[in-house]
Amino acid sequence: MRIAVIGAGAMGEALLSGWIASGVAPTDIAIVDAYPPRVVELEERHGVTGVDLAAAAGQAETLVLAVKPYQMDAILAELAGHLHDDALVVSIAAGVSLDRLQKALPGVSVVRVMPNTPALVGKGMAGIVPGAEASAAQVDRVQELLDAVGRSIITDEAHLDALTALSGSGPAYLFYVAEAMIEGGVHQGLTRPEATALVNQTFVGAAAMLAESGRSATVLREMVTSPAGTTAAALRSLDDHGVRAAFLDAVQACARRGAEMATE
Numbered sequence: 018m019r020i021a022v023i024g025a026g027a028m029g030e031a032l033l034s035g036w037i038a039s040g041v042a043p044t045d046i047a048i049v050d051a052y053p054p055r056v057v058e059l060e061e062r063h064g065v066t067g068v069d070l071a072a073a074a075g076q077a078e079t080l081v082l083a084v085k086p087y088q089m090d091a092i093l094a095e096l097a098g099h100l101h102d103d104a105l106v107v108s109i110a111a112g113v114s115l116d117r118l119q120k121a122l123p124g125v126s127v128v129r130v131m132p133n134t135p136a137l138v139g140k141g142m143a144g145i146v147p148g149a150e151a152s153a154a155q156v157d158r159v160q161e162l163l164d165a166v167g168r169s170i171i172t173d174e175a176h177l178d179a180l181t182a183l184s185g186s187g188p189a190y191l192f193y194v195a196e197a198m199i200e201g202g203v204h205q206g207l208t209r210p211e212a213t214a215l216v217n218q219t220f221v222g223a224a225a226m227l228a229e230s231g232r233s234a235t236v237l238r239e240m241v242t243s244p245a246g247t248t249a250a251a252l253r254s255l256d257d258h259g260v261r262a263a264f265l266d267a268v269q270a271c272a273r274r275g276a277e278m279a280t281e
């Protein structure tokens with residue numbers, strides 16, 4: 018068993034389906050989930066295998082802990098003392114510190130990761146924080162897994178809440194903006210499918226320009242903004258509504274919540 022995903026929810030499924038799309042054999046991936054119908058659903062959809070936590074602890078090369086933060090202590094307590102000697106534990110939980118993971122699993126190689134859901138389509142962005150017991154080869158293995166479903170950076174734990182506030186939670190902000198733009202189009206008389214197609218492709222095009230043009234977001238925005246034109250009017254309205262400040266506050270609220278979760 019190469020990889021065991023413990024907690025096959027939204028993020029666990031995004032990662033495992035991204036790995037399968039990148040060439041990992043479904044038979045190399047096991048899942049553990051508290052809800053049996055969910056295990057059956059993922060077995061049927063992806064060809065992975067449901068196992069129990071003891072089997073994952075005893076056999077998996079890499080265990081990816083993808084349960085909700087408040088469920089983590091119970092999982093760690095069950096894993097403690099049952100992991101095989103070479104096990105590598107990767108936690109993706111927001112607000113669960115390396116210190117807490119390492120105290121629950123003394124001597125075990127642990128790495129903390131903050132991925133995001135675009136891993137599902139091979140466009141993920143992840144931050145990796147190696148624990149003190151993890152070898153360079155194990156950190157490389159984690160980075161290979163994340164690079165197979167997008168990109169990653171090695172960072173330090175002090176920056177992980179800020180990273181979460183941009184890339185971890187960030188897709189949700191963009192989906193929120195997309196929803197609002199679609200609603201705006203509907204208010205202007207477009208059908209919902211028309212508005213959805215226009216907005217979705219505009220996000221695809223804008224994201225590709227950010228990724229491929231070599232130009233900054235500022236320059237790309239200026240390219241759209243003709244003097245005294247339509248875009249300038251729209252951006253003036255966004256500024257009047259404090260949208261830029263709202264994003265600054267949202268990023269701060271997200272990072273603050275990550276820090277707060279670490280104390281719960």
Ligand SMILES: NC(=O)C1=CN([C@@H]2O[C@H](COP(=O)(O)OP(=O)(O)OC[C@H]3O[C@@H](n4cnc5c(N)ncnc54)[C@H](OP(=O)(O)O)[C@@H]3O)[C@@H](O)[C@H]2O)C=CC1
Pocket residue numbers: 023024025026027028029049050051052055083084085086088091092109110111131132133134185186
């Ligand atoms: N969603 C995202 O975009 C991201 C999430 N994360 C992190 O990923 C983790 C999971 O989040 P998310 O996928 O959104 O949450 P979900 O609720 O979708 O997934 C968590 C899964 O774990 C299952 N689970 C709970 N207890 C156990 C157990 N004892 N044994 C096995 N499985 C169990 C849950 O089952 P049940 O529902 O029945 O309790 C659920 O299927 C969180 O820690 C989050 O911080 C990190 C980055 C991005």
Ligand SMILES: O=C(O)[C@@H]1CCC=N1
Pocket residue numbers: 111181185186
């Ligand atoms: O909302 C959350 O807590 C998780 C962590 C990052 C994205 N989703």
